[in-house]
Amino acid sequence: xxxxxxxxxxxxxxxxxxxxxxxxxxxxxxxxxxxxxxxxxxxxxxxxxxxxxxxxxxxxxxxxxxxxxxxxxxxxxxxxxxxxxxxxxxxxxxxxxxxxxxxxxxxxxxxxxxxxxxxxxxxxxxxxxxxxxxxxxxxxxxxxxxxxxxxxxxxxxxxxxxxxxxxxxxxxxxxxxxxxxxxxxxxxxxxxxxxxxxxxxxxxxxxxxxxxxxxxxxxxxxxxxxxxxxxxxxxx
Amino acid sequence: xxxxxxxxxxxxxxxxxxxxxxxxxxxxxxxxxxxxxxxxxxxxxxxxxxxxxxxxxxxxxxxxxxxxxxxxxxxxxxxxxxxxxxxxxxxxxxxxxxxxxxxxxxxxxxxxxxxxxxxxxxxxxxxxxxxxxxxxxxxxxxxxxxxxxxxxxxxxxxxxxxxxxxxxxxxxxxxxxxxxxxxxxxxxxxxxxxxxxxxxxxxxxxxxxxxxxxxxxxxxxxxxxxxxxxxxxxxxxxxxxxxxxxxxxxxxxxxxxxxxxxxxxxxxxxxxxxxxxxxxxxxxxxxxxxxxxxxxxxxxxxxxxxxxxxxxxxxxxxxxxxxxxxxxxxxxxxxxxxxxxxxxxxxxxxxxxxxxxxxxxxxxxxxxxxxxxxxxxxxxxxxxxxxxxxxxxxxxxxxxxxxxxxxxxxxxxxxxxxxxxxxxxxxxxxxxxxxxxxxxxxxxxxxxxxxxxxxxxxxxxxxxxxxxxxxxxxxxxxxxxxxxxxxxxxxxxxxxxxxxxxxxxxxxxxxxxxxxxxxxxxxxxxxxxxxxxxxxxxxxxxxxxxxxxxxxxxxxxxxx
Numbered sequence: 027x028x029x030x031x032x033x034x035x036x037x038x039x040x041x042x043x044x045x046x047x048x049x050x051x052x053x054x055x056x057x058x059x060x061x062x063x064x065x066x067x068x069x070x071x072x073x074x075x076x077x078x079x080x081x082x083x084x085x086x087x088x089x090x091x092x093x094x095x096x097x098x099x100x101x102x103x104x105x106x107x108x109x110x111x112x113x114x115x116x117x118x119x120x121x122x123x124x125x126x127x128x129x130x131x132x133x134x135x136x137x138x139x140x141x142x143x144x145x146x147x148x149x150x151x152x153x154x155x156x157x158x159x160x161x162x163x164x165x166x167x168x169x170x171x172x173x174x175x176x177x178x179x180x181x182x183x184x185x186x187x188x189x190x191x192x193x194x195x196x197x198x199x200x201x202x203x204x205x206x207x208x209x210x211x212x213x214x215x216x217x218x219x220x221x222x223x224x225x226x227x228x229x230x231x232x233x234x235x236x237x238x239x240x241x242x243x244x245x246x247x248x249x250x251x252x253x254x255x256x257x258x259x260x261x262x
Numbered sequence: 263x264x265x266x267x268x269x270x271x272x273x274x275x276x277x278x279x280x281x282x283x284x285x286x287x288x289x290x291x292x293x294x295x296x297x298x299x300x301x302x303x304x305x306x307x308x309x310x311x312x313x314x315x316x317x318x319x320x321x322x323x324x325x326x327x328x329x330x331x332x333x334x335x336x337x338x339x340x341x342x343x344x345x346x347x348x349x350x351x352x353x354x355x356x357x358x359x360x361x362x363x364x365x366x367x368x369x370x371x372x373x374x375x376x377x378x379x380x381x382x383x384x385x386x387x388x389x390x391x392x393x394x395x396x397x398x399x400x401x402x403x404x405x406x407x408x409x410x411x412x413x414x415x416x417x418x419x420x421x422x423x424x425x426x427x428x429x430x431x432x433x434x435x436x437x438x439x440x441x442x443x444x445x446x447x448x449x450x451x452x453x454x455x456x457x458x459x460x461x462x463x464x465x466x467x468x469x470x471x472x473x474x475x476x477x478x479x480x481x482x483x484x485x486x487x488x489x490x491x492x493x494x495x496x497x498x499x500x501x502x503x504x505x506x507x508x509x510x511x512x513x514x515x516x517x518x519x520x521x522x523x524x525x526x527x528x529x530x531x532x533x534x535x536x537x538x539x540x541x542x543x544x545x546x547x548x549x550x551x552x553x554x555x556x557x558x559x560x561x562x563x564x565x566x567x568x569x570x571x572x573x574x575x576x577x578x579x580x581x582x583x584x585x586x587x588x589x590x591x592x593x594x595x596x597x598x599x600x601x602x603x604x605x606x607x608x609x610x611x612x613x614x615x616x617x618x619x620x621x622x623x624x625x626x627x628x629x630x631x632x633x634x635x636x637x638x639x640x641x642x643x644x645x646x647x648x649x650x651x652x653x654x655x656x657x658x659x660x661x662x663x664x665x666x667x668x669x670x671x672x673x674x675x676x677x678x679x680x681x682x683x684x685x686x687x688x689x690x691x692x693x694x695x696x697x698x699x700x701x702x703x704x705x706x707x708x709x710x711x712x713x714x715x716x717x718x719x720x721x722x723x724x725x726x727x728x729x730x731x732x733x734x735x736x737x738x739x740x741x742x743x744x745x746x747x748x749x750x751x752x753x754x755x756x757x758x759x760x761x762x763x764x765x766x767x768x769x770x771x772x773x774x775x776x777x778x779x780x781x782x783x784x785x786x787x788x789x790x791x792x793x794x795x796x797x798x799x800x801x802x803x804x805x806x807x808x809x810x811x812x813x814x815x816x817x818x819x820x821x822x
Contacts, residue, residue, distance in 0.1 A: 040790070097423075100423070100424070100425035100426065101401065101425055101426030101427070101435065102401050102406060102424055102425065102426060103401055103402060131367055131401055131402075133367060134369065134426050134427065134428055134435050135369075135428060135432055135433065135435075140367065
């Protein structure tokens with residue numbers, strides 16, 4: 027075979043690779059146990075009386091299953107994070123975003139749940155004596171600020187796209203973990219550069235994922251109501 | 263509206279008292295909101311200050327009611343619904359408003375208890391735990407969670423959970439480590455393919471199948487020691503290897519490794535029109551001068567982590583070699599007939615070397631990385647004072663970098679390699695073109711299973727090279743994630759790679775083959791590959807098309 031024919035063969039293979047690559051470039055990543063979108067959840071959107079801030083009330087108690095309930099009492103922190111984006115119907119880009127985090131720590135000796143909640147407005151620490159109290163604090167969002175009148179016109183219908191994560195791994199921590207896993211100090215399961223080591227560490231890296239449990243949902247599309255202004259105080 | 267009926271009080275007075283004590287002693291009473299950290303303060307009623315030393319157990323939730331709504335149904339946002347009911351009406355929903363920021367919970371560690379380990383010894387688990395009785399443990403310390411991942415990273419366990427329970431006296435706790443063990447027998451590598459020859463027109467000619475497998479038990483008898491065995495088979499060739507790794511040698515911070523290797527192998531020399539003088543091999547492999555050799559020996563090494571991503575290994579190797587060569591052999595190299603250089607001593611010889619290996623690894627994933635570096639430097643010297651018949655020095659530098667692209671998490675990799683050998687290294691220690699070209703099978707446990715020269719896409723003197731003293735490669739890879747899972751198959755990626763590499767024997771520089779023009783004297787070639795990489799619970803596998811692609815015609819001496 028001449029060198030020209032050999033090059034032609036190479037070009038043919040390269041073209042085949044390009045075609046295959048072009049097809050795969052458009053392929054979406056399939057995730058195992060991919061579920062259909064759940065039905066929209068109930069929520070309540072409320073403008074404050076001054077019509078300057080929009081709040082939402084919603085619940086996601088199902089994120090705390092039996093396993094997470096058990097973890098709540100292990101004495102080490104459990105974190106539940108809600109992140110949400112507010113959308114106009116039919117518009118992909120959000121008009122605003124919000125978040126709420128909740129860190130729960132069971133105090134072994136005092137037998138109370140210490141709950142530290144962070145959301146727009148600041149951080150607050152409370153204590154709950156029962157798991158139900160924890161669930162109510164951390165698996166619900168009450169009067170959570172989601173938008174302002176600068177971002178949204180009063181009277182416009184909206185919906186919230188939410189993601190709830192239990193014990194999400196921060197990128198910094200994840201990187202630290204993964205770096206460590208790649209080369210754990212003082213430990214190892216195979217020689218450096220060995221595919222054997224890769225196999226072991228790969229076994230669990232996928233399990234770290236982004237969180238121990240994740241829940242995604244959207245709320246129903248609703249027109250926010252407006253709070254009634256408080257009644258004027260009577261003069262004594 | 264309907265409200266859930268109040269439930270029975272199940273709280274003991276002791277817990278209430280304890281909670282009150284905790285709040286009175288541990289937390290400062292401040293405003294409920296840290297306004298300084300508030301980007302957009304909520305409109306909330308001002309927090310009420312409780313009396314000093316008397317924390318409220320019925321503090322209203324300034325973000326809304328603490329009354330539980332029905333499951334899955336949000337609470338009404340009206341003011342009445344947000345009002346906290348008095349504790350007497352809903353005692354099971356009592357909450358204690360501490361209103362303090364960042365409470366720290368610390369205990370004194372009384373003991374560490376390992377549970378669920380049926381095969382793995384507790385001391386092996388404890389090797390990865392940085393805490394000891396008497397330490398003060400902060401529940402927010404990230405080291406706690408990192409320790410959990412360290413244990414998962416050993417590959418010994420399917421699950422690891424940490425918890426605390428009361429110790430013998432107030433403030434003391436027992437750290438409980440619950441583990442679920444997993445199968446630790448891993449298929450480390452698998453080789454299968456067709457070795458090939460090339461006819462005089464340069465067309466690949468499949469010969470026989472070759473195969474190999476490398477299996478390891480990574481938690482031998484629960485000690486954390488890895489013991490692996492591998493076997494490679496090809497036509498008239500056999501390779502065996504046994505390895506072990508102790509990640510905590512003598513319970514210390516050093517790692518120890520060992521390896522035994524046996525090769526009963528053949529290699530095939532000669533570019534074209536090969537002539538040889540060896541009556542024992544006549545008519546067996548007519549196109550090649552065959553070297554039959556046996557290697558038996560081993561390596562001992564110690565290693566240590568210099569930092570989280572950096573590891574250093576020092577190895578000593580000792581091998582006995584018994585080689586059978588043709589008495590004389592020649593071939594056409596370029597335009598001239600020249601003697602074949604086998605680069606191995608006939609009869610019995612000894613190989614004794616020392617090797618240092620430094621690796622820096624910041625990859626975020628070992629088999630399907632998306633970012634980070636994998637860089638290494640290694641140097642090896644033949645130790646003639648310790649009996650080596652081969653005096654040589656070898657230096658290799660390799661680096662790979664991965665980037666995740668902003669769209670669809672596609673990944674790009676850049677790979678660089680450079681290596682040089684000075685002195686008289688045996689041919690199986692030299693750079694082999696099949697280790698750089700994806701169109702030729704690489705060596706299996708040190709055994710060469712293929713007889714072809716590289717494809718020579720650039721029509722130059724690389725076709726004259728099989729083993730060399732110098733090698734370099736620059737390559738790139740593009741990876742497209744197709745599947746992500748959490749059970750048996752963790753991920754499948756499609757990949758396409760391409761590169762340029764060069765391998766040169768010392769003689770190619772000092773006495774280049776005639777018949778090539780100036781640029782053709784640079785022995786470089788292209789390589790490429792396509793396929794799928796799979797990360798599974800049984801190991802990482804790559805299904806590549808290169809071995810099929812490798813059967814396109816090779817060797818072009820018939821046209822010269």
